[in-house]
Amino acid sequence: MSSKKKRSPNTSNDMWVVVAADSAVAAPRPQDGDPVMVKLRSPSTGVASLYMFGSGNAQVYEVKAFNEDYHSWFIGQTVHRDGKLLYITPVDPLYLLLPYMIQAAKEGKFQPLHQMLIDEDFPACTRLLNCKQTETSIGHVAEEKEVGSQKFYRYSREKTMEWLKKKVDKTVTALKNAKISVGEGVKSTTYIRVKQECDGREEDYLRYAHGLISEYISEDLSKDLLKHLQLPEVTSPKKAEPPSKKRKVSDKPVEAEEDYTKFNSTDFARKPPKKMTAAQKSLAKVDKTGMKTMSAFFSPKAKTEKAEW
The missing domain is CATH 2.20.25.530 (N-terminal domain of TfIIb)
Incomplete structure (x- = not known):
């Protein structure tokens, strides 16, 4: 062995x-x-x-x-x-x-x-x-x-804000010198530049640098620094987008805006095909007087009284 x-x-x-x-x-x-x-x-x-x-x-x-x-x-x-x-x-x-x-x-x-x-x-x-x-x-x-x-x-809050602002400015300079793209046209996982015109906005660099500095300060200081940098609040894309505008493809799940269960009712009739097969044509010629559809044998009986709970 x-x-x-x-x-x-x-x-x-x-x-x-x-x-x-x-x-x-x-x-x-x-x-x-x-x-x-x-x-x-x-x-x-x-x-x-x-x-x-x-x-x-x-x-x-x-x-x-x-x-x-x-x-x-x-x-x-x-x-x-x-x-x-x-x-x-x-x-x-x-x-x-x-x-x-x-x-x-x-x-x-x-x-x-x-x-x-x-x-x-x-x-x-x-x-x-x-x-x-x-x-x-x-x-x-x-x-x-x-x-x-x-x-x-x-x-001193005033001195701290000025000190943190200088930290943000130095970080922005370092990002630009390293040619790191931080705009909307950048894939977050790979930092690949997608569109050349998208990665030059000063606001994008400030927001990115603010996010890096915020990893070393409290949430309250981070909010105060955002105001000190005079950066406008980021509006939600859903609120800014008109209701009638077609949604763009996104990796996030899209919530249903309609009641899709209504299409499961028997009132929803499918459109017949434009062309009928030979079997369908011969079946259409048959006299259907007195005949019942297949769904009639399986549909529930009408209730005469309401159930009490």
């Missing part, structure tokens, strides 16, 4: 296949320590999300996972069953700070930044204080006061 071939041992769960920025994988200095992955509160949803702090907490990175069923990796002579592909990219720490600053602003007073970053569920959020961008960019979203050697901050 032939013995079953042994499978290669599975690698441990602390191994991943990662695509990361050079700054994330650079060799750390001895005094800074290794990069570390932590869970932080997502600025857009408030739920736990995975992030990574680089050496010395100088930079924070978001961790995204691309995962499909039945994927695995061959690593050396072993098979790693977890087929996820992790993407590690830098993220502005101000996005992660904003929810805490907005919450602290309800008290209406200036506070030290470390006093705002108190989260029992996500204690690693205090690492954001060590990021280089935090100290240099905090003035973009907050008013600042300095008393002695200590700095105090208070969230």
Whole structure:
């Protein structure tokens, strides 16, 4: 009897296949320590999300996972069953700070930044204080006061809107430089340009960039930013389209606008064919006096009384 071939041992769960920025994988200095992955509160949803702090907490990175069923990796002579592909990219720490600053602003007073970053569920959020961008960019979203050697901050909606607008403008410039089409003539799944004249509107780029930035801010901030960008509201195609206009082909299910069950009644008579066969012609010559149709034998009897319930 032939013995079953042994499978290669599975690698441990602390191994991943990662695509990361050079700054994330650079060799750390001895005094800074290794990069570390932590869970932080997502600025857009408030739920736990995975992030990574680089050496010395100088930079924070978001961790995204691309995962499909039945994927695995061959690593050396072993098979790693977890087929996820992790993407590690830098993220502005101000996005992660904003929810805490907005919450602290309800008290209406200036506070030290470390006093705002108190989260029992996500204690690693205090690492954001060590990021280089935090100290240099905090003035973009907050008013600042300095008393002695200590700095105090208070969230500013006006500054935040201007800061987010600049983010949108930079994103629009990046999309145009990369020649990424975002108009209505683009297939969403492949980003293939369908019509050259459709992908040049400034409003399309602004809306697309706004959608990208909205992935890092709360829903309320996203709505405020849309108003700040002075973008008109998107009207529903169904409301804008005249009722008499013929519907275009769509991949969405079309709701029935008529009662199609009325065509199942016996009152609906089909039009006879234009040409009759020889059998039909001979049958038409037969005397049908006193004959009943086949449907008369199967039709229900008329009820003389109404049923009581």
